[in-house]
Amino acid sequence: MPRTKIGVSTVKHLAWLTRIDLTDKEAREISKQLSRILEYFNKIDEVDTSGVEPLYHPLEMQKVARSDEPAPFPADEILKIVPSKKGRYVKAPKIV
Amino acid sequence: MAKIDLKNARRLAEMVKAGEVSAVEAVEASLSKIRELDDKINAFITVCSERALAAAEELDSRLKRSEQVGPLCGVPVAVKDVISTAGIETTCGSKMLKGYIPPYDATVVAKLKEAGAIIVGKTNTDEFAMGSTTEFSAFGPTKNPCDLSRVAGGSSGGSGAAVAAGMVPLALGSDTGGSVRCPAAFCGVVGLKPTYGAVSRYGLISYANSLEQIGPLASNVDDCALLYSCISGWDPMDSTSYRDRPKEAAPLREGAKIAVPKEFFGEGVEEAVSRRVWRGLDALRDRGFIIEEVSLRSLNYALPAYYIVAMAEASSNLARFDGIRYGLHLKSGFRDWNTYFSRCRAEGFGPEVKRRILLGTFILSAGYYGVYYLKAQKIRNILKSEFQQIFSRYDLIAGPTMPTTPFKIGERVEDPLLMYLIDVNTVPPNLTGHPAISVPVHREGELPVGLQLIAPYFCEERLFQAAKIVEESLRR
Numbered sequence: 001m002p003r004t005k006i007g008v009s010t011v012k013h014l015a016w017l018t019r020i021d022l023t024d025k026e027a028r029e030i031s032k033q034l035s036r037i038l039e040y041f042n043k044i045d046e047v048d049t050s051g052v053e054p055l056y057h058p059l060e061m062q063k064v065a066r067s068d069e070p071a072p073f074p075a076d077e078i079l080k081i082v083p084s085k086k087g088r089y090v091k092a093p094k095i096v
Numbered sequence: 097m098a099k100i101d102l103k104n105a106r107r108l109a110e111m112v113k114a115g116e117v118s119a120v121e122a123v124e125a126s127l128s129k130i131r132e133l134d135d136k137i138n139a140f141i142t143v144c145s146e147r148a149l150a151a152a153e154e155l156d157s158r159l160k161r162s163e164q165v166g167p168l169c170g171v172p173v174a175v176k177d178v179i180s181t182a183g184i185e186t187t188c189g190s191k192m193l194k195g196y197i198p199p200y201d202a203t204v205v206a207k208l209k210e211a212g213a214i215i216v217g218k219t220n221t222d223e224f225a226m227g228s229t230t231e232f233s234a235f236g237p238t239k240n241p242c243d244l245s246r247v248a249g250g251s252s253g254g255s256g257a258a259v260a261a262g263m264v265p266l267a268l269g270s271d272t273g274g275s276v277r278c279p280a281a282f283c284g285v286v287g288l289k290p291t292y293g294a295v296s297r298y299g300l301i302s303y304a305n306s307l308e309q310i311g312p313l314a315s316n317v318d319d320c321a322l323l324y325s326c327i328s329g330w331d332p333m334d335s336t337s338y339r340d341r342p343k344e345a346a347p348l349r350e351g352a353k354i355a356v357p358k359e360f361f362g363e364g365v366e367e368a369v370s371r372r373v374w375r376g377l378d379a380l381r382d383r384g385f386i387i388e389e390v391s392l393r394s395l396n397y398a399l400p401a402y403y404i405v406a407m408a409e410a411s412s413n414l415a416r417f418d419g420i421r422y423g424l425h426l427k428s429g430f431r432d433w434n435t436y437f438s439r440c441r442a443e444g445f446g447p448e449v450k451r452r453i454l455l456g457t458f459i460l461s462a463g464y465y466g467v468y469y470l471k472a473q474k475i476r477n478i479l480k481s482e483f484q485q486i487f488s489r490y491d492l493i494a495g496p497t498m499p500t501t502p503f504k505i506g507e508r509v510e511d512p513l514l515m516y517l518i519d520v521n522t523v524p525p526n527l528t529g530h531p532a533i534s535v536p537v538h539r540e541g542e543l544p545v546g547l548q549l550i551a552p553y554f555c556e557e558r559l560f561q562a563a564k565i566v567e568e569s570l571r572r
Binding site for chain 2: 002003006010011014015016017018019020021022030033034036037038040041043044045046047049052053054055056057058059061062064066073077078080081082083084090091092093094095
């Protein structure tokens with residue numbers, strides 16, 4: 001069933017899932033905005049799509065298999081863009 | 097020195113090749129125009145003067161050695177800042193990628209260089225190409241060169257404005273739901289969204305993979321066609337680029353038929369827009385084309401279906417920005433990964449990007465996937481069938497590119513839905529993959545209006561042919 005509202009608690013849950021910190025004020029504002037957009041999206045419910053296949057990709061896909069040959073990219077070039085590192089390692093916060 | 101016309105790429109390339117002007121002079125002309133105008137217009141995020149002049153010098157010495165140079169010989173080109181350029185900062189108009197310098201060139205950028213073009217800078221865009229006015233850029237809005245109080249369109253607004261103001265003859269944009277055609281229409285230039293798969297997306301920082309294509313913007317139809325010919329083609333680095341493209345259909349002849357869906361002139365279309373679009377269609381009729389009104393019944397559902405698909409794909413694509421491997425990095429000591437990640441993404445992304453990530457995630461969540469995402473993809477199929485039915489009887493489809501003339505900066509930016517609604521006529525070809533062009537139909541002194549022409553798959557030549565007729569009719 002289509003939904004008509006995205007409440008503040010749903011917004012906060014989505015913010016957690018997507019790892020975007022939101023203040024309470026932002027969450028309230030976004031809840032209003034998303035609810036209004038969703039209400040507009042619900043218009044698609046009027047269309048009878050029974051028996052219609054979904055179209056995930058506009059044109060037919062072609063075969064793209066190629067021989068499995070590595071094409072290495074110089075690691076030093078990539079390390080240049082890392083903002084924080086130790087030696088040749090990327091520095092990141094603790095995971096566990 | 098011969099006079100340099102920065103609104104004619106083809107002519108400029110010929111002049112550089114013939115030695116009438118040097119590539120350095122061509123690039124200097126462009127850079128000086130940027131210095132003169134861009135404080136006001138804000139079309140560029142990065143201008144790479146030194147790099148461009150060095151490339152131009154190298155090109156000039158190649159010409160001196162009588163080496164072969166491609167069709168864009170010495171032509172200054174601007175590239176939208178969502179397209180990767182090796183050694184040149186690529187921000188996507190976002191704080192999230194401030195300072196990010198890609199280690200490789202997008203395929204289209206490599207192709208530009210091969211063709212002899214000189215990249216003079218990176219153009220402003222709505223953050224991650226999400227917007228229709230360039231007001232969602234973290235680097236401030238781009239102003240419309242025809243009236244600085246008005247929007248330039250978006251998301252490739254910087255590219256549209258740079259071409260319209262004569263800062264560069266050619267620019268690249270990307271078009272996910274109209275982002276090349278909208279600024280083309282609003283700034284009064286020509287812009288093409290190619291057939292899906294005609295141009296490699298390798299190096300285009302992804303927003304919605306199944307919808308987007310890189311496309312050319314130019315001051316005239318011939319230059320647009322020239323740039324398209326230089327960037328299109330199969331690329332092993334993009335598995336969705338087309339290897340065995342069908343042979344181009346025969347050119348349009350007298351009596352070719354153009355379908356005009358009446359829904360393209362629906363609610364919200366300004367009267368001035370309709371009038372000028374019909375002026376363009378009348379020019380085609382005068383040249384022997386048959387113009388007939390048809391119905392595109394699912395058009396009203398294309399816009400919500402488009403935004404559902406685009407947001408779903410965006411939420412997945414933008415998960416990669418973690419503030420660890422490149423771009424934005426927060427200094428102070430965060431103890432754990434989740435806190436760091438969440439703070440970084442809160443600071444790095446602007447409001448529209450956040451909305452699309454959050455709603456896209458909702459749309460894909462259990463219980464709603466079928467109601468929104470799957471349903472939207474089915475509507476996409478219905479729309480494609482409708483297009484195919486029309487193309488079985490007609491050679492082209494036409495209508496207004498944008499429902500309005502360029503409006504004032506700030507007029508719609510506070511209301512996300514109001515902003516989405518102006519994309520109503522541009523999103524269908526992104527959902528179906530068809531090529532579409534926007535060509536100006538206003539006269540000097542009027543606010544810009546674009547006529548949109550849509551063709552069957554890989555029939556870009558037809559678009560150029562018809563657009564050129566419209567262009568010539570306005571010069572008379």
